[in-house]
Amino acid sequence: MISRKGVLVLATAALVVVGCGSQDSDTAEGTSPPAGTISPTDMTDQQRPADRVTLDVTIEGGQVEPTNAQLEAKVGEPIVIRVNSDAPDELHVHSTPEHTFQVKPEPGQSFQFTVEVPGRVEVELHDANKVVATLQVR
Template sequence: MTHRRVRYGLVTVAALLLGCSSGAGSDSTDDPANAARVIDIRIANGAVSPANTRTEAEVGQRIVLRVDSDTTDELHVHSAPAHTFPVAAASGQQFDFTVTVPGQVEIELHHLGRTVTTLLVRR
């Protein structure tokens, strides 16, 4: 009887952990192909994180930029069409867009002159 309770408890804990987890950089949805690609950006004391990374995405996939910043700036998304998002000195900002053409798309901070990431957009 004790082994059955322990086994049940372990299965329950595992199920809870799996149910609460989500892949890094994506929203949890029932269809992984439609999951948003989430990029968390932090700007503090002139430093940007991430910086000069590569992020994979699919054509038509929703891209979400979540930004915490201690200064104002502009995020430029060099896609067709291009997107510009005003960054305030605030936490919890969110900007989203989709890319409809495959290729490389740079996301940069205009005033700091830094590339946050390059999206590698595939079909």
């Protein structure tokens, strides 16, 4: 037989587990969904990291998204390209110095670089022969 104190402890523990383990589908005010679940174009100003530029790229069934995106960055600012791909490719950043990244046929790849010389910088997929973005670096 469980004492009254034991029942109280069990009831309290059950409430803590239920309270911590359940969360409805709406995001609580003042919090953000995990970084990998929202596209930068869908972010509010409060969700967008202030210290980097992020570009999401998808390669699927021979199609590339985005193409010809226009982005702005600052010299020395981290730029992150997140890639989900079903085919291998090579990502070229035509900056000084240039950056090249090998894209694998898998989701969740992330490439980071900085641009040290201001100007227009094209980001292209070599095999797909597509410009995914042009960065205006100031």
